[in-house]
Amino acid sequence: MQTLTVELPDRHYPIHVGPGLLDDASLLTPHFTGRQVMIVTNETVAPLYLERLKTTLADYDVHEVILPDGEATKNLEHVERIWDALLAAGFNRRATLIALGGGVTGDMTGFAAASYQRGIAFIQVPTTLLAQVDSSVGGKTGVNHPRGKNMIGAFHQPRAVIVDTDTLNTLPARELTAGLAEVIKYGLIRDVDFMTWLEDNMAGLRSLEAPLLTEAILKSCAIKAEIVVEDETEQGVRAHLNLGHTFGHAIETAMGYGNWLHGEAVGAGMMMATGLSQRLGWLDEATLERVASLLNAAGLPRHAPTEVSAERFLELMHLDKKVTDARLRLVLLKALGKACITDEVNETTVRELLENWERQ
Amino acid sequence: MQTLTVELPDRHYPIHVGPGLLDDASLLTPHFTGRQVMIVTNETVAPLYLERLKTTLADYDVHEVILPDGEATKNLEHVERIWDALLAAGFNRRATLIALGGGVTGDMTGFAAASYQRGIAFIQVPTTLLAQVDSSVGGKTGVNHPRGKNMIGAFHQPRAVIVDTDTLNTLPARELTAGLAEVIKYGLIRDVDFMTWLEDNMAGLRSLEAPLLTEAILKSCAIKAEIVVEDETEQGVRAHLNLGHTFGHAIETAMGYGNWLHGEAVGAGMMMATGLSQRLGWLDEATLERVASLLNAAGLPRHAPTEVSAERFLELMHLDKKVTDARLRLVLLKALGKACITDEVNETTVRELLENWERQ
Secondary structure (H helix, E strand, O other), X not given: XXXXXXXXXXXXXXXXXEOOHHXXXXXXXXXXXXXXXXXXXXXXXXXXXXXXXXXXXXXXXXXXXXXXXXXXXXXXXXXXXXXXXXXXXXXXXXXXXXXXXXXXXXXXXHHHHHHXXXXXXXXXXXXXHHHHHHHOOOOEEEEEEOOEEEEEEEEOOOOEEEEEHHHHHXXXXXXXXXXXXXXXXXXXXXXXXXXXXXXXXXHHHHOOOHHHHHHHHHHHHHXXXXXXXXXXXXXXXXXXXXXXXXXXXXXXXXXXXXXEOHHHHHHHHHHHHHHHHHHOOOOOHHXXXXXXXXXXXXXXXXXXXXXOOHHHHHHHHHHHOOXXXXXXXXXXXXXXXXXXXXXXXXXXXXXXXXXXXXXX | OEEEEEEOOOOEEEEEEEOXXXXXXXXXXXXXXXXXXXXXXXXXXXXXHHHHHHHHOOOOEEEEEEEOOOHHXXXXXHHHHHHHHHHHOOOOXXXXXXXXXXXXXXXXXXXXXXXXXXXXXXXXXXXXXXXHHHHOOOOEEEEEEOOEEEEEEEEOOOOEEXXXXXXXXXXXXXXXXXXXXXXXXXXXXXXXXHHHHHHHHHHHHHOOOHHHHHHHHHHHHHHHHHHHHHXXXXXXXXXXXXXXXXXXXXXXXXXXXXXXXXXXXXXXXXXXXXXXXXXXXXXXXXXXXXXXHHHHHHOOOOOEOOOOOHHHHXXXXXXXXXXXXXXXXXXXXXXXXXXXXXXXXXXHHHHHHHHHOOEO
């Protein structure tokens, strides 16, 4: 097991990463604020890990909520199910919530904890690679609204994050690959040594070798934590975390959610951002090839879907921007391991890239 | 106009109190975080003050949500109405919410602000005396759940509180009196000089003399702010704010919400707490009379309802406690202006008080 400590302005919390951690009560119980524990999980994860976690916590007053699975369930109705369960159990403000599942479970559980009796403790036990490297750091919690993703929520930090790498043994290969897109992202935007390490170890990661997974997850969390601390107000470097996401969101939206996984769309999007950086003369052809090989080794797509024309891409990319103004604001690469934000790219250059990009 | 500055650990905000403040844009606009403003109000207050506030803010992009009125509307459904309105208006995280109304409006608007896009700015414009002296300080926001009051919510501080004392001109006299119960409470628990001032000025307050209202509201907010700062975690002196509330909640619950106003029940409850303190030998007979006269001058009841027997009182008072244990925990008066918390009162003493208390 390895541990990373995330430093917040007023306190800190550990991210423990390693195999077999679900059986180790001593990682969880010091973070409980009382004897009342509510595990929130979903219909996919419950049959795999719920009983094991309950056995680990046999000495506590443990209840559970099992929600349906999937991004479409990330709404207020299911957060209300968590509140109802807490009240039905008679749990007070010293209760602790545990999120056992992927990013959707973590986001909803975190928001339920933030708003139950004005805030109770929660612990993240993420079981997908994406949740392990992304949503466990940063304190963002919340749900989608019919009019927009993540519109309702709160900042609420977990007391601890417990990443049992063994849970990846039951993750579908396609979701493992999608999670690797975010892992690769951390190397591309910030750490060329980590990118080299990923090139050397991609096969081992895909074979689920625990020491390699532990290393990759911990490094990813460390880079994300560094960025979040540098930019708490989301004005600057935090945007680097969106490398590939503007292209990627266009693909996700055009194809309908669930047809391309988020990580797959981000993988293709990062390739396109890299391609654009090369067209601008910031990267050479060899670097472009290097990124392409790494994404390929991870099993990620580098092409765009046939269904999405250059015109449709541009339309959706303009919609994706949070603030309405005329120019596209993109995260690109000034060099390998060095992201930048720019709104100075000529739209003609973007259009040329999109028109010539491989479709499949 | 007078101003009190509430000091928080990481920032501060003003409470402005005086007549005619609704027309003064300069008190509101420095606290806006952008041009988008959503006024949340209710069906009772909207016809009285909404257009005036909108005229004051004519230079901004002002939208409105008009909710039904009453404690029964303080639920998640109506908070969702606020979120829907924000999204329908296309408002981003630089939008500002304004709560124009009583405590229910303030609590719901505050929670809507706390959870919209993970937290946006809000300003309180309380229009009832109760909201002006109580709910504008402390940062508690939230809604009721069928299983309990204020179960869902967040701590979220306003950017400013604007108390226009003229709004009390349209407040029903019974609600003004109910608000005075909380004003008197601040004197009883903490400030005997303020209590003397209230004795001298009660008639003027009930005649809505603006300088007196300004003084009473500002002093009440100052005492509440002092207590909240001393005890942010609600472990100690903050409980003093519940003087009369254990008896009062029993009356409210027994009679059904709305039959006795909260402030009326608290008035009677404070009289009972004072009576119990006198039975314990902490206050003399003259002090008891003094409290009774002041409550009487405010128009508040001192008797209990005929419908609530001593037995029923005790049953409900045991239910009211947040933490389950055998002994009643009560806020009483060690002296005038000096509250204390005790769980050492013999239940026989309480029962004797309840059996002999005047019913009406």
